[in-house]
Amino acid sequence: LPLLEKTDRALLSNQRLLTGCHSGKLLEVPISPSTGDEWLVRTVQQIDTDISVDYLDGNTIPISSIIKAITTEHESLRSLQSSVAQPPPQGGSEWVSELSSILKTASLPVPISGISSRLRVMAPKDALGCNSDIAILANTSAPSWNLRSPKIPFIGEMERHKFELLRPDVPITRARHHLYHILNCCSKVILIDPSLDKSTPLAPPLEEILDYCTPPVHFDPNSEENLGPRDIKQLDGILLRNMKNSSNPPLNPSAITIPLDVELQRDRERRQPSKADSEGYLPTEYRNRVISFDYDDLTRKTPEGVDNPRNSTRWPVIGATSSDGKNSVTIDPRPFTPLPSGSVVSDSRHGHSDGATQEIQLWSPSRLQEWAKCPRRGWLSRGLRIRDEETQSEDLDPRIHGDLLHQIHHDLICEVLGMEEQVERDISGVLDGHFPTNLADSDLEEQEVMQKALEILDKLAPWLERSDGVSTFRLRMLTGMSHSEWKDWLANPVKAPLGGRIGAMIRSEMQLSDSMPVALEWEISNGSETGSEISLNQNETSPNQIELPPIMINGKIDRVDIIPFDNEGNEWLDDSGSNEIAPLRLFETNDWxxxxxVIIRDLKTSEKKPSDRNKEGLLNELQLAIYSRAWEINHPGDLVVGAGISTIGHSTEHLVEPSGNHRSELESLSVGTTTSLTSRLHRFPDESANPKSDPFRAWMAQRLSVALGVAHGAVEGRVHPTPSKSACRYCPVSSICAVKMEDDY
Structure with missing residues (x-):
């Protein structure tokens, strides 16, 4: 109000204009400042000056500096007027003219960066509010200016149009608005038209203004006079590859060796030994020349006439091809330590130089697994956090699907058995009969358990009520119900027959009648910020029995069960047992x-055969062994007698690899399907061909040895690539890896 003329202020002060036509009540309005100076102070106070300098370029003056310059000039003017006894204007056009003069004459500070360039590069939407002498529209092809409306997961086209969500005409409308602003913000606009190349048509908003443009100027791209910086660099590169002098020296002379990495890697792969010796395995002296292997080699059957790895004259062994073309099984040889190539520049990129060390305070099983698959993959994806940009699928993300089934499993067990996630169960309530041992002991029928699971599903995934294709498909997969059947059940929640993935999960769970869950999502750091320490004695590390530094580890175990000491399920705790941490080499002691x-279970959502997924979890991945040892370390007196993958999918099954000393007991109990993978493969590295150790404990030591070796290599800065078809298949950084190995399709 103080900026308006007296007549306007008098008109607005009329109470009739502020009285509601229907209610007859006065409209509540803020108290207006009485003078123009008071209005200026209030306005400045409402401006957000907390804009980070990181969001400003070198030419932009911070808002706080502009405000300070204006207020300083205004205060100087008021001081001068006061000294000569001149009354300042209180408002109206005189005050506005005075402030306009200050805005025009105020001297603004020079940008702190001192950048004097007058060129600004920005996207069309960022140019709003700017003006310039010349605007150059570059990168104007249709693919570069995306005008498609984004899709909303789980919402069908009919619902999107009904509620006018992300209308398809909005992007083109906004693009026209941005373009018209650019056309009017300067006196000359230069449009670089890419449509001479038929594969790159001009963006639609620009097509609409072509008729208003002056005749185009054509450039001959083949003329040396019109070569751009990119073309010049390309010609220089061709000259260098042909061993000729370039017109300009390379910015980084070492970079010209990068293309040689592919040839060097392929040469290493061709030279990798593969012939078996008389014992059926790769000779020991060739171990350092192995730089990759196929994951299938971990689960192969031992050829006829070849001793199993556990009974071989040497251990660990690496599989090889015999003279008759048969391949033998491999004990995980990672981490690989390829020898330097002799090229200082190339070797320095792969961690064969001083100063490449790094400090990693805390490891997780998933991070170790990434480094084990390929050190370069681990370094890029986990160290530098570089990953390919994920494309949004119209279907449900497999990770969300897996998390949903995991949560249903955990919530169902917690509700029926009175447990909490991440809290270890007090089994005294179970032994006293206050809580059931497991789902099979809960006296609930399968249909009642299914009802509880469906109620949990409804809470976790209310979007399943939608009628789009994704929701309908996932509903059928999870419950076996159609959309109409699900709506009917929601209207009247009752017992339901087992169906879908959830029904298969319940059916499999009801078969674990001799297993007592004691922890879900248990934190292996046991509340410590530094994690749990995992270490091995020197005689337990493979292949060379060298001392490896311990690592600090954190993570969560999906599920921990205990099993009874008797077949009747009455003795779950032996009070006469030891209170010390279980030694890995149990065969050397009789007093523990x-x-x-304990049984360690890792839940996986997979459509693979459960047996194949279990083999991968035991022999390729590291987390089961880490989880097993971490539980023993944090629970002195507990002995892990089995570990395995519980697969939730079309075929749901709990698999357990039992300890050799407890195999017969586990096979007589209903604790899951027992497997026999480690019995023919693992022993401790200092044992002979007639080992006495428990293969399961030796397996645990071997997997921990791989984990410690991988971590040690990462700390030392060994970031060399170890490509293979299986490792590169789902690599998140394969698009920027020159030596990746393409899969067969």
């Missing part, structure tokens, strides 16, 4: 006995 016997 367990207080509790």
């Amino acid at each position: 006995k367990p207080r509790r016997r």
Whole structure:
């Protein structure tokens, strides 16, 4: 109000204009400042000056500096007027003219950066509010200016149009608005038209203004006079590849060796030895020349006439091809330590130089697994956090699907058994009969358990009520119900027959009648910020029995069960058991006995055969062994007697690899399907061909040895690539890896 003329202020002060036509009440309005100076102070106070300098370029003056310059000039003017006894204007056009003069004459500070360039590069939407002498529209092809409306997951086209969500005409409308602003913000606009190349048509908003443009100027791209910086660099590169002098020296002379990495890697792969010796395995002296292997080699059957790895004259062994073309099994040879090539520049890129060390305070099993697959993959994806940009699928993300089934499993067990996630179960309530041992012991029918699971599903995934294709498909997959059947059940929640993935999960869970869950999503750091320490004695590390530094580890175990000492399920705790941490080499001691016997289960959502997924979890991945040892370390007296993958999918099954000393007992109990993978493969590296150790404990030591070796290599800065078809298949950084190995399709 103080900026308006007296007549306007008098008109607006009329109470009739502020009285509601229907209610007859006065409209509540803020108290207006009485003078123009008071209005200026209030306005400045409302301006957000907390804009980070990071968002400003070198030419932009911070808002706080502009405000300070204006207020300083205004205060100087008021001081001068006061000294000569001149009354300042209180408002109206005189005050506005005075402030306009200050805005025009105020001297603004020079940008702190001192950048004097007058060129600004920005996207069309960022140019709003700017003006310039010349605007150059570059990168104007249709693919470069995306005008498609983004899709909303789980919302069909009919619902999107009904509620006018992300209308398809909005992007083109905004693009026209941005373009018209650019056309009017300067006196000359230069449009670089890419449509001479038929593969790059001009963006639609620009097509609309072509008729208003002056005749185009054509450039001959083949003329040396019109070569751009990119063309010049390309010609220089061709000259260098042909061993000729370039017109300009390379910015980084070492960079010209990068293309040689591919040839060097392929040469290493061709030279990798593969012939078996008389014992059926790769000779020991060739171990350092192995730089990759196929994951299938970990689960191969031992050829006829070849001793199993556990009974071989040397251990660990690497599989090789015999003279008759048969391949033998491999004990995980990672981490690989390829020898330097002799090229200082190339070797320095792969961690064969001083100063490449790094400090990693805390490891997780998933991070270790990334480094084990390929050190370069681990360094880029976990160290530098570089990953390919994920494309949004119209279907449900497999990770969300897996997390959903995991949560249903955990919530169902917690509700029925009175447990909490991440809290270890107090089994005294179970032994006293206050809580059931497991789902099979809960006296609930399968249909009742299914009802509880469906109620949990409804809470976790209310979007399943939608009628779009994704929701309908996932509903059928999870429950076996159609959309109409699901709506009917929601209207009247009752017992339901087992169906879908959830029904298969419940059916499999009801078969674990001799297994007591004691922890879900248990934190292996046990509340410590530094994690749990995992270490091995020197005689337990493979292949060379060298001392490896311990690592600090964190993560969560999906599920921990205990099993009874008797077949009747009455003795779950042996009070006469030891209170010390279980030694890995149990065969060397007779005075240690367990207080509790534990099974570690890792839940995986997979459509693979459960047996194949279990092999991968035991012999390729590291987390089962890490989880097993971490539980023993944090629970002195507990002995892990089995570990395995619980696969939730079309075929749901709990698999357990039992300890050799407890195999017969686990096979007589209903604790899951027992497997026999480690019995023919693992022993401790200092044992002979007639080992006495428990293969399961030796397996645990071997997997931990791989984990410690991988971590040690990462700390030392070994970031060399170890490409293979299986490692590169789902690599998140394969698009920027020159030596990746393409899969067969």
